Amino acid sequence: MNPSNPVAVIGAGPVGLAAAAHLVARGLQPIVFEAGDRVGASVREWSHVRVFSPWEFNVDPAAVELLDRHGWDAPPSEGYPTGAELVERYLEPLAATPEIAAALRLGARVTGVTREGVDKLKDAGRDEAPFELVVDEDGSERRYVASAVIDASGTWTQPNPLGAGGLRAAGERALADRIAYGIPDVLDTARARYAGKRVVVVGSGHSAFNAILDLVALRESEPATQIVWAIRGQAPGRKYGGGGDDQLPERGALGAAVRGLVEDGSIALAGGFQTRVVSTRDGSIVLADGEREIVADEVIAATGFRPDLTVLGELRLDLDDRVEAARALAPLIDPNLHSCGSVPPHGVDELTHPDNGVYIVGMKSYGRAPTFLLRTGYEQVRSVVAALAGEWEAAHRVELVLPETGVCNRSPVPDADATAGASASACCGSGSTRDALVDVQAR
Known part of the structure; x- marks a missing residue:
């Protein structure tokens, strides 16, 4: 040197x-x-x-x-x-x-x-x-x-696409203006875009959790807001994190809050959903996965x-x-x-x-x-x-010991839905049940 x-x-x-x-x-x-x-x-x-x-x-x-x-x-x-x-x-x-x-x-x-x-x-x-x-x-x-x-x-300027195979889904590029990649500020600068709309959040990491909790908070004052959470795996499972066993309490609380929203029906969960086609119909954006589709006004791609x-x-x-x-x-x-x-x-x-x-x-x-x-x-x-x-x-010399998540498992992990990003504190109220209002349907 x-x-x-x-x-x-x-x-x-x-x-x-x-x-x-x-x-x-x-x-x-x-x-x-x-x-x-x-x-x-x-x-x-x-x-x-x-x-x-x-x-x-x-x-x-x-x-x-x-x-x-x-x-x-x-x-x-x-x-x-x-x-x-x-x-x-x-x-x-x-x-x-x-x-x-x-x-x-x-x-x-x-x-x-x-x-x-x-x-x-x-x-x-x-x-x-x-x-x-x-x-x-x-x-x-x-x-x-x-x-x-x-x-x-870093990687922030290179978000993963919606497409389940690692490439953009068919039609994704053409409809990029209807898709927000990352963590939009739905409570402030992007409020008008999401208030009272049907919104699908795609992804299973902390970025997705943050977007979901912010949308739930938005719904407190904009009750017409509808939220669906789409993940590629069949169920969130360990993706919720370690809850009270997490050595970073706010990280554990983040996943626990989203788990509660799913369990009480405050948000709809579309498990095993792999986006293959993105299109529009009657002014709405449509995500399609073989036998199913999700119809929404806006899409947040928190896919890592x-x-x-x-x-x-x-x-x-x-x-x-x-x-x-x-x-x-x-x-x-x-x-x-x-x-x-x-x-x-x-x-x-x-x-x-x-x-x-x-x-x-x-x-x-x-x-x-x-x-x-x-x-x-x-x-x-x-x-x-x-x-x-x-x-x-x-x-x-080792000068670092990282806090455990409480979900460490060294066996092969199925449905590894690798999503990443900045994460928020879990601090939002829950909304009323919305399953019937979110358009997750068979084609």
């Missing part, structure tokens, strides 16, 4: 900025590329969501140390931040520290990474060549040389996210063919193998690729697997940066 070249960090979200803080702490020079015009661009898109982990799990120790040196007004460790609070009280102050601000490039989208002068096919001189990043800055292409690359760009690996296409990566995570990490997080919400501590060893010096960290490191916690990403960058600094004892 050539110390005269900076370490490139892709993404200025929580994990990317934490990587920069660790680089500064170990005397390495970061350069941080953020495609958005502000830090935390993806977090801002779920700014209304209150996460299920307290502040202490959402801040990085090296970042906190840097912030404290500049007189940071730290939030109470036991509070649960919204996305907006995470940005305003943590990410923006961190990005404003002189050490990070000098390294930050906003409006800088990395479009490609390679070894300088050495394409993917060539062996000669590969290990000695620095990395070259192609960056679009306000329409102008610039090139930067780096000694290493830490990709913390996947990594965009095209930027790293000229690098030699060793990725699992199912999870799309680093091969050594994949068995620890593959939802086909187990349902554990916590993952064995891991770092540079599990994240290393054949092109030494490139690391995928944060949510993107999990590929298509769910249940990522920010603390996991912080531990990843701590270990990776220690290795880049040549401090291998620190790189291999």
Whole structure:
């Protein structure tokens, strides 16, 4: 590693900025590329969501140390931040520290990474060549040389489609304006879109739970609102989470609240529903699955996210063919193998690729697997940066124990409906029974 070249960090979200803080702490020079015009661009898109982990799990120790040196007004460790609070009280102050601000490039989208002068096919001189990043800055292409690359760009901008086979359902692209991917703010900025409407939420992870609970809260003041929850598995089962056995109480309460809504008939559950066709009829949007269809006014696709690996296409990566995570990490997080919400501590060893010096960290490191916690990403960058600094004892030292979900099962998991995303606190009232009003019918 050539110390005269900076370490490139892709993404200025929580994990990317934490990587920069660790680089500064170990005397390495970061350069941080953020495609958005502000830090935390993806977090801002779920700014209304209150996460299920307290502040202490959402801040990085090296970042906190840097912030404290500049007189940071730290939030109470036991509070649960919204996305907006995470940005305003943590990410923006961190990005404003002189050490990070000098390294930050906003409006800088990395479009490609390679070894300088050495394409993917060539062996000669590969290990000695620095990395070259192609960056679009306000329409102008610039090139930067780096000694290493830490990709913390996340997966938020790559939502999974409605289609059950991993591709868009027939008609999905044409009707994209009727589908909201992720977690729309149904109680505020998107209220008019959903109030008094028939809404189907597709997905079985925490993003779906958040959307359902917000819709139920909306129905308190807009009683004509109708809600159906469509999942690919036959029944939610372990997807509800561990309830009172979860070591993160708000995470357990989130699933328990949705379970209660299903059991008392407040929302309709369409189990075993695999969307194959999306169409319209009489102004409504129709999701079809062979023998059945769901008719609604609006669709929320909370079907998880996947990594965009095209930027790293000229690098030699060793990725699992199912999870799309680093091969050594994949068995620890593959939802086909187990349902554990916590993952064995891991770092540079599990994240290393054949092109030494490139690391995928944060949510993107999990590929298509769910249940990522920010603390996991912080531990990843701590270990990776220690290795880049040549401090291998620190790189291999375990400094993280994650809270269990209470639903750990290491036997093969059927109907693994891998959905992921930010999660909310369970804080909504229940509505009246709506099964008869939700149009889930046989064709």
